[in-house]
Amino acid sequence: MTSDDPRVIGALWGVDDAALFGSQLRDALREQGVRRLQINMSDDAVGAAMRIGHYAEPIEAVVFCDGGAASNIVESLCTVASDVAAWEAEVRKPLDPDLPTGVRVDALSNVAFLRRPAELEYAQWRRRWLDEHTQVAIDTQSTFGYYQNIVVKPLTDNAIGVDAVVEELFPMAAIGDLHAFYGSGGDKALLQQRLAAMMASVGRMGADRDLDLVPTSRYDFPLGE
Known part of the structure; x- marks a missing residue:
């Protein structure tokens, strides 16, 4: 499923939490x-989850805005954070469950910032990611929400180099339990099989390096038509 809405994604540092969640921004x-x-x-809530950092400082929050003018959105995000990296993206939704709004979603939401490796042409990298890796990720993990944001263009200078932003929703138990993460139900052989298949697929598309993986808590706010 692909959304027709333009999407702006912002990675935030130096966040004013109250302003980020306040009514003025909305x-x-x-x-x-x-x-x-x-x-x-x-x-x-997700502090014990695995984090991988490529930026000099850990990303504190990630914001997704559907609709609206990109330049205005970036301006607004700059009022709630001291530093913002932003992208315009096209979103695909292989797994898109109904989720509550206005409250924390009961999930570990992993947000990954992907960079295409130099040895892969863009078309080859995109094919390996969207056409080949997608089903592997769904089949080998306990993911119940899966969103693929294909970067159309960077909107800020510090956003250059990121080609995609992926979000995956896992049960909270996945934070400290590999069986919960990979949906292997305590079966050690199945866990190893799924882990090996996932790592091989990740390696083929170059997502085993130059990666930012940000564990997060997710909140959704519909703003109307």
């Missing part, structure tokens, strides 16, 4: 034509 985005705001916060 009102400003609504006036700019944003129909949906999603905030993914790297907080204590």
